[in-house]
Amino acid sequence: MVDIGDEAPDFTAPLANGDVETFTLSERLDEAPLVLAFFPAAFTPTCTNEMCAFRDRMAKFEGIDATVYGISVDLPYTLNEFRRRNDLTFGLISDEGRELIDAYGVVDAFSPLDMRVAQRAVFVVDGDGTITYRWVGDDPKQEPDYEAVREAAAETRP
Numbered sequence: 001m002v003d004i005g006d007e008a009p010d011f012t013a014p015l016a017n018g019d020v021e022t023f024t025l026s027e028r029l030d031e032a033p034l035v036l037a038f039f040p041a042a043f044t045p046t047c048t049n050e051m052c053a054f055r056d057r058m059a060k061f062e063g064i065d066a067t068v069y070g071i072s073v074d075l076p077y078t079l080n081e082f083r084r085r086n087d088l089t090f091g092l093i094s095d096e097g098r099e100l101i102d103a104y105g106v107v108d109a110f111s112p113l114d115m116r117v118a119q120r121a122v123f124v125v126d127g128d129g130t131i132t133y134r135w136v137g138d139d140p141k142q143e144p145d146y147e148a149v150r151e152a153a154a155e156t157r158p
Contacts, residue, residue, distance in 0.1 A: 001104065001105030001106065001134075001136070002103075002104050002105060002123070002131055002134070003131065003134055004131055004132060004133065004134055005130065005131065006130070006131050007129055007130060007131075008025060008036075008123065008125045008129050008130065008131050009025075009100075009103035009104060010024070010025050010026045010129070011024070011025050011099065011100055011103065012024040012025075013093050013094055013095060013099075013100065014076040014093070014094040014096075015069075015076070015091045015092070015093055015094075016076040016077070016079035016080040016082075016083060016091060016092045016093075016094060017080075017083075017091040017092075018080060018083065018084075019080075020076045020077070020080070023069070023091070023093055025125070025129070026129065028067070029125070029127050029128070029129055030127070031067040032066075032067070032125060032126050032127035032156065033064075033065075033066045033067070033124050033125065033126055033127075033132070033152075033153040033154075033156035034066070034067050034069065034124070034125040035054075035061065035066055035067065035068040035069070035122060035123075035124055035149060035153055036069055036071055036093075036104075036122065036123045036124075036125065037050070037051075037054060037068060037069070037070045037071065037121075037122050037144070038070075038071045038072070038100075038101065038104070038106050038118040038119065038120065038121040038122070038123075039051060039070055039071070039072050039118060039120055040072065040073075040108060040117040040118055040119075040120070041072055041073070041074060041117055042072055042074045042078055042079055042081075042082035042092075043078075043082060046141050046143070047072070048082075048086060049143065050120065050143050050144075051070050051082075051086060051088055051092075052086055052088075053143065053146060054068055054070070054088075054090065054146070055086065055087065055088050055089055055090070057146050057150070058089055058090065060150050061150060061153065064150065064153055064154040066124075066150070066153035066154075066156075067090070068090040069090060069091050069092070069093050070088070070090065070091075070092040070093070071092070071093040071095055071100055071118065072092065072093075072094070072095065072117070072118060073094075073095050073096055073098055073101065073116070073117050073118065074092075074094060074096070075094060075096055076092075076094040076096075079092035079093075079094055080092075095118070098116050100118075101116065101117070101118045101119075104121065104123065106118050106119045106121040106136060107119070119136055119137060120136070120137035120142060120143065120144065121134070121135065121136040121137065122134070122135045122144045122149050123135075124149065124152045124153050124156055126156040127156075132152060132155070132156045133148075133149065133152030133153070133156075135148070135149070
């Protein structure tokens with residue numbers, strides 16, 4: 001699993017932002033600090049609560065010029081519908097091939113091998129591509145400490 005001080009694994013994946021675009025981490029470092037919030041699956045109660053909590057706290061993230069992205073193994077079209085139904089104002093990255101959960105080391109140990117999903121995890125990436133904050137939930141229903149994430153992102157700003 002990647003840790004604080006490590007270089008964030010670069011990736012290219014579909015970005016659901018109302019449309020479907022390509023997202024490459026190394027090309028988005030100018031949006032740093034980047035908050036990458038991994039969640040198991042769209043439309044589940046806990047994941048919906050978590051992403052809506054990020055939505056409701058967006059003003060605090062925008063106030064420090066941080067950019068939030070949710071990441072799950074759902075298809076980009078599913079993520080766009082999830083965004084629409086929950087009025088999410090940030091993009092969701094599709095890890096349908098499960099490369100990101102492998103690269104970041106956040107595969108949920110309790111998910112069946114053929115349905116691997118992400119653990120709840122949050123990483124903050126600075127403008128140099130370095131991970132400056134890491135949180136990984138031990139309990140599938142555990143949500144991150146959003147204020148701690150915001151503080152870590154604020155400390156990362158240049």
